Amino acid sequence: xxxxxHASAWKGLVGVAAVVVALGLGxxxxxxxxxxxxxxxxxxxxxIRIGILVPVVVGLNLLLxxxxxxxLGQAGFYGLGAYAxxxxxxxxxxxxxxxSVSTSWWWPWIVMVVAAAAVAGLAxxxxxxxxxxxxHYLAMATLGLGIAFFILFRENFGIDPSTxxxxxxxxxxxxxPRLRIGSFSVWPAERYYFLVWAIxxxxxxxxxxxxxxxxxxxxxxxxSSPLAAQASGVDVPHxxxxxxxxxxxxxxxxxxxxxxxxxxxxxxxxxFAVSLEFVIMASIGGVASVWGGLxxxxxxxxxxxxxxxxxxxxxDGPTGPYQLTVFGFLLAIIMIFAPEGVLHHFRRLRxxxxxxxxxxxx
Amino acid sequence: xxxxxxxxxxxxxxxxxxxxxxxxxDVRVDEGEIHGLIGPNGAGKTTFFNIITGFYRSDGxxxxxxxxxxxxxxxxxxxxxxxxxxxQNLQLFEEMTVAEHVMVGYHRHGTAGFVxxxxxxxxxxxxxxxxxxxxxxxxxxxxxxxxxxxxxxxxPLGHQRRVELARAMALQPKILLLDEPASxxxxxxxxxxxxxIRSIRSGGTTVMLVEHDMPVMMGLADTITVFxxxxxxxxxxxxxxxxxxxxxxAYLGEETDD
Numbered sequence: 352x353x354x355x356x357h358a359s360a361w362k363g364l365v366g367v368a369a370v371v372v373a374l375g376l377g378x379x380x381x382x383x384x385x386x387x388x389x390x391x392x393x394x395x396x397x398x399i400r401i402g403i404l405v406p407v408v409v410g411l412n413l414l415l416x417x418x419x420x421x422x423l424g425q426a427g428f429y430g431l432g433a434y435a436x437x438x439x440x441x442x443x444x445x446x447x448x449x450x451s452v453s454t455s456w457w458w459p460w461i462v463m464v465v466a467a468a469a470v471a472g473l474a475x476x477x478x479x480x481x482x483x484x485x486x487h488y489l490a491m492a493t494l495g496l497g498i499a500f501f502i503l504f505r506e507n508f509g510i511d512p513s514t515x516x517x518x519x520x521x522x523x524x525x526x527x528p529r530l531r532i533g534s535f536s537v538w539p540a541e542r543y544y545f546l547v548w549a550i551x552x553x554x555x556x557x558x559x560x561x562x563x564x565x566x567x568x569x570x571x572x573x574x575s576s577p578l579a580a581q582a583s584g585v586d587v588p589h590x591x592x593x594x595x596x597x598x599x600x601x602x603x604x605x606x607x608x609x610x611x612x613x614x615x616x617x618x619x620x621x622x623f624a625v626s627l628e629f630v631i632m633a634s635i636g637g638v639a640s641v642w643g644g645l646x647x648x649x650x651x652x653x654x655x656x657x658x659x660x661x662x663x664x665x666x667d668g669p670t671g672p673y674q675l676t677v678f679g680f681l682l683a684i685i686m687i688f689a690p691e692g693v694l695h696h697f698r699r700l701r702x703x704x705x706x707x708x709x710x711x712x713x
Numbered sequence: 714x715x716x717x718x719x720x721x722x723x724x725x726x727x728x729x730x731x732x733x734x735x736x737x738x739d740v741r742v743d744e745g746e747i748h749g750l751i752g753p754n755g756a757g758k759t760t761f762f763n764i765i766t767g768f769y770r771s772d773g774x775x776x777x778x779x780x781x782x783x784x785x786x787x788x789x790x791x792x793x794x795x796x797x798x799x800x801q802n803l804q805l806f807e808e809m810t811v812a813e814h815v816m817v818g819y820h821r822h823g824t825a826g827f828v829x830x831x832x833x834x835x836x837x838x839x840x841x842x843x844x845x846x847x848x849x850x851x852x853x854x855x856x857x858x859x860x861x862x863x864x865x866x867x868x869p870l871g872h873q874r875r876v877e878l879a880r881a882m883a884l885q886p887k888i889l890l891l892d893e894p895a896s897x898x899x900x901x902x903x904x905x906x907x908x909x910i911r912s913i914r915s916g917g918t919t920v921m922l923v924e925h926d927m928p929v930m931m932g933l934a935d936t937i938t939v940f941x942x943x944x945x946x947x948x949x950x951x952x953x954x955x956x957x958x959x960x961x962x963a964y965l966g967e968e969t970d971d
Contacts, residue, residue: 557831564830564837565816565823565844572806572817579804579877582766583884584792584821593827 360559363642364552371548374398379541392660393653399544401652403608404632405551409558409644410601411633416643417567418594419574420482421490424497425629428470428599430504430621432606435466437524437616438517445515456531463607467600474599478592497626505618523617530611547608554601555645570594631682654681718780719744719888719919720765720796725774727760727943734760737774738945740938742888747910747920749934749951751927753963756940758923759801762890765921766798767791778888793821795887799877799894801923805865812861814876815848818883822847848883855879855909871902878909888919895926903929931955939963 377383378395386394407429414420438446439462443453452458481492503509507518518524530537530546537546561567569590573580577587610616632651636643658677662670720742727735735757742748750758763769765776767788776784778796786794806814823844825837852858855875860868865876874894881889891910895903903926910933914920924930930937931951939947939954941963947954954960 557833560833560837561827561830564825564833564841565820566825566827566830568813568816569820571809571813575807575809576804578768578788578800579806579880580817581768581788582792582797582800582804583817583880584789584797585817586787586789597827597831 360563364556364559367555367645368552371402371552375541375544375548378544392656394656395540395544397652397656399540399547399612401648402544402547402551403605403612404629404648405605405645406554406601407605407629408632408636408648409551409554410598411629412636412644412647413558413561413570414594414598415630415633416636417562417570417574418591420591420595421493421630422497422595422598423490423494423623423626423630424500425493425598425602426621426623426625427497427500428474428602429606429609429625429629430500430616430618431470431473432463432466432603433610433616433621434504434518434524434606435470435603436462436607436610437527441524441527442517445517454528456533459528459530459607459611463604466607467603470603471596471600475592475596478595479588482588482591482595494623494626497623501618501621501623504621519617521618523615525615527610527614527616529614543612547612550604550608551645555642558644566590635685654678717744718742719746719778720921721775721777722761722765723775725761725764725771725776727757727764727769728772733943735764735771736943738940738943740945741948742919742921743936744919745914745917746935747914747922747933749930749937750921750923750940751930751937751954752940755942757943758940759892760943761940762798762892762921762923765791766796766890792884792886795884796890797881797884797886797888798890799874799881799892801892801896803870803873803877805873805876807864807866809865810862811857811865811868811876811879812848812852814865814880815851815857815883816844818851818880819844819847821884851879851883855882870897871899874898874902874906875909878913882913882918886918888921889913890921890923892923893925894922895924895929907933 374385378385384395385398407425411422411425414422436459439448440453440459443450477496481489481496484492504518505521507516507520510517512520530543537543569580569583569585572583573585573587573590581587606621609620613620628651632647633644634647635650636645636647655674655678658670658674662673662677666673718741720740722738722740724737724739725735726733726737738757738761740748740750740761750761752758760769764771765783767783767786767790771784774784775782778791778794783791783794783796791797806817809817823840825834825840829837849858849861852861855878857872857875857879860872865873868876874897878891878894894910895906898906907929910920910922922930922933924933934951937947937949937951937954938945939957939960941959946959946963947957949957
């Protein structure tokens, strides 16, 4: 049973990688471009933004789709990664880092990794406490957590800005350096695109591996019956907390990538609305599907960008409110007809037709 | 039957909001036996199961497994040590196939954790391959191969009970606790179940059984402990227990649900 799943997962990964490389090369050589292919609906910039968010949603999918635990505070962990990268580079002097370290090419990479580990560690501790809650209570607790981080970013972690401004308050931090490898700059955008998508595909690959390991089975089991999972030897509280930590670590890395892409961060990128969008992206992809992460990000971006470019053609004046309305309406439809995810819904349909009589064999 | 003690509870009590669900009960299960636990409804049988398997903490008394204290262990720790159970109200995993249920049962034989899982290390992959082979063997033993890829929650009850049993046996437990495995089964299915439980015991697993279906219980159990109102009132072979006046008194005039 596993051999086939393994092979198809690999095929999928190679397929996506091929598309990613083709689009990147097309853009670099100006042979064709995504903007041209989609009539300017999706730009190359959008592709990078999609790639940045893939690890967040893949991580969230492990938490939500596999372990069945909601997090409405994922933007907080995403923000922690972004601010860690921003503060330790653009504000290195303020926190007493010697320029020889903070301006070296390797420093931002180390920060990215260490921040992800620290954020994961923090999330593990929070998770041990918070993940005792279930359903709405867990949703509320993680929502509060996300808002708490948001306030910390905006309020400079409670430090008096006249002594040191770490986060720049609501203005945020600008002048974040681009990433380099030695003297090789990971910029212009075509280069950053390849970095971002390498990490995105790596996150999909890793989550796929996990899903096929004994941990993946344990997580899917504890989602619907923690009792039976425990009776099978699964340490449920620990498994949930580690998954929460993992999702937070993935989000932190994405946050760092975002900071070095945008070269400026401000609290509004890490608000509750962003957390909600992450959950929607993860939900669209569906239950226990690593591909769901990618699908969710792409679908939401596609809807978003289509509305942004098409609505002005039919409506005069500001289209923002209309865009939100249409977006909300589409989401409502998806949630009503495919609550466990669009991708999952289709797989399920295929499956029911493939297994006609389950009880027939005995 | 080695005659060694598998599980021993002495003076175990459990209080729920002032009500003594269990009051100083003594139960001894020997290795290799099928030990039955009977008693009228509300006698404390399921509470006792929940204490042994770590889902409840006892409020006093000692609980040992193979001579070691297990009163503070979590269900997962106990499962890792070879104590597992099935549930009276079936506990199946949604959106998981029969084969995947058995795969979860195999969890305790693996060691690959999150990091090995994420990286897909050789160790994790080999472990997974071994697990798949083992799952197939278990499916075959429980006659589930034909429905291996069906979602367990969509099967008829008789099959679902078999899936629970297969999942529990995938742990290769030292002792298996069955909470009313025959409830809802027809006579043919019950007879099949009895055969399965006997084969589990002859495979070296000690079995502890709560069951309202008296023919099943009397046909299977080597030893029976009788609970009434949270107290253990009798212990003996099925034939002995049936004749004991205190057991007859406990059941007479009581409404049992079979």
